Amino acid sequence: MSRAxxxxxxxxLNWYGYRxxxxxRGNLVLAGVTGSGKSILMDLLMLVLVGPERAHHHFNRSATGNK
Known part of the structure; x- marks a missing residue:
């Protein structure tokens, strides 16, 4: 049985102001200029796939001041 x-x-819906x-469809590539929301979408995707307890990795650390 596949778990894919x-x-x-x-x-x-209002995820860091993103609505x-x-x-x-098929493969997905996130591309865009700086500040267009690529990292915000990656954070949301991580939360959806692994849940809030394990989605602690933020792809946009510079936006929160974390290094």
Missing amino acids: IRLTKLHA DSLPV
Whole structure:
């Protein structure tokens, strides 16, 4: 039995001010200019996939002042 997860949509409702839905079909590449929200989406994806107890890694540490 496969335990694979297929992501079809990433929906954010006021996640660090981000409000949008991102449909996912096949492979996904997050690309954009600085400040466009790539790291915010990665933080949200980590929370969804592993839960709040294990999603402590923030991809945008410079935004929070952490190094």
